Amino acid sequence: MADREEFLAHIRSALASGPCIGAPPSASPPAATPSPPSRDDLLAQLERSAGLQSWHFVRAANADEATARVVEIAKGHGAGTVVRTAHDVLQRMGIDAALAGAGMESVVLADGPGGLDAEQRQATAAGAAVGVTGVDAVIAETASVALAPRKGMSRQASLLPPVHVAVAMADQVVGTLDDVLALRLVELAEAEEITWYMNLVSGPSRTADIEQTLVVGVHGPGVVYLVVIEE
């Protein structure tokens, strides 16, 4: 068994043989970052890229409209049970009452008084037709939704059901992956706990492993909606 010091010492001795043969690094400065686009530009870019990434893209003028659309989507997929995260935006939308009003059960995948235990949460998520989550950020360039699980934000709501509905506020849309990573670093600098997990979700689960033919929904959700509330 190699310990760290021994392993690293071995690397140091390997490096002692001298530098790599290959083209020298160029002295050119990194490409300039363009000035930040306006909110409207970002949304327009997001709408385009969302289509390319096979999201169903929904613009909602306000929370009420978003709620109505989410209920419609869940109903359209014949959902009996909808699992969701505890994101603020979903609370504000009054999603539970709206789903209940349409005859669907809404289950928050979170620990807490009267909540489900871990095993029940997993079973419920695996059995649900639709999972609804908020988001931490949306990347306009690639239509990627950033989800960082934490208290109240289960990893499973966006993973196990065959349909995922992500609800974002327009001011959560950023331009590029680099923007999201830069934000993450700022948050980390202030965080007490440096342990974290994050997923960028950029459309449905895909495979082309048989005869290079595209199939969606092989493990993760095959149908995904991105709802952006513009107010």
Add this chain to the structure above:
Amino acid sequence: MTDVLSAHFKEQAAEAIGNATIQESLDRLVNFRQGRVDAIAEYGQERWDALSQSAREIKRETLEHLDYYLDELSRNVERAGGHVFFARDAAEANEYVAKVAADNGVKTVTKSKSMVSEEMGIADVLESMGIEPVETDLGEYIIQLAREAPYHIIAPALHKSKEEVSELFERILGTPAESDITALAGVARKVLREKFLEADMGMTGANFGVSETGTIVMVTNEGNGRMCSSLPRVHVATMGMERVIPRLRDVATYLPLLTRSATGQRISSYVSFVTGPRRSDEEDGPQEFHLVILDNGRSRMLADPELREALYCIRCGACLNACPVYGKVGGHAYGWVYPGPIGAVVTPSLVGVPKAKDLPFASTLCGACRDVCPLKIDIPRMLLKLRSDAVEGPAETRVPRRVESLMMRAWRRTVAGPRLFSLAGKVTSAAQWPLSRRGSLRWLPPPLSGWTRTRDFPRAAMRPFRARWRKDEGNRGG
């Protein structure tokens, strides 16, 4: 470690060349090639080149101080509550993973596609312990059922027709014959979903290890990587030691290079950032996280100034798709985990030239691999170096001339087929031929100068592709 069968290159290549199903599946590589070309055009060539250049610089810097970055990475993973194991070789890595599995009373391991775990051969080790290892990437699952090695680093079951997949499922899973690809994927989804829910350990690879934050980044499309890193109690990630990158924001440099080169995607469906096990306040996620960092011959490449650049590789597979030889002989001919041009460099480098002495010759040195590589790795130069090692090395490592002539035959068939011919033309326009750019092959090292003298092929590369071939047609027989 997974057995090295690279000494059988000739037989395996000949078999692939004579197999119509395999030739048909290799024809489909055109999708990857076209996807890549379109994705780069969309991104903008100038922007792409700048990204490529930064990626090279970061790799160069990182490898020059690899000890520092690996130290930082491992300490940050530990600060985040994870465990790190440094493995000098596959056996040590396997032993550690086996111990983690045994300590946790693991019965089922779900695995997400990882070339390093293929290199280790961990599945066999787990199986010998009575633990069920389940590959969960659809392509990997298919080849696991078929008990074969991956055919391509991005598309492991590239060589299987849907009929073969159906027959395999029928025979092993007992499902009815099925000719619809979506339905076949559905069969796998159903079987594997159960495995995900019952697994007690998940194994994944790591496309990048960010030293600044102790974060492992996984790039996947199916969602199995998320399953493996979220549902089981224990998550074990394995990574080659060269996969470390210094800063979190460097991911924004490498990710577009990887996904656009590999499949032509702007981004893959999922990119997962794993920093330690579940958070203290999280609802779900693994209780334990282990990172295994593997050397297994990489330090030898690091120590060799001529081979170090091969450690820049981000395993996008573009060089396989562009290679006229891979496009004809397929993945299994290369006899180990890494096929294609990069495999022809990495395999002899990692397992030793004597065990893979044919591989450096499994190339026409046309330069297509270097031209498409997002890291601009000079694969032809390294193949020449390895050729000279093979020829100059001890007698038992020398290459019989037959291999060369077999390669030439494969190449001739490639350019002889009108369809493949035009495809090859797309990826290797005359202007891209490094040989013609350099004007001649005078730069071949002395042991190979005989080779250049007796072949009209490389010299002919100075003429346009089509014209050259037409002429050589007439000269055949030599």
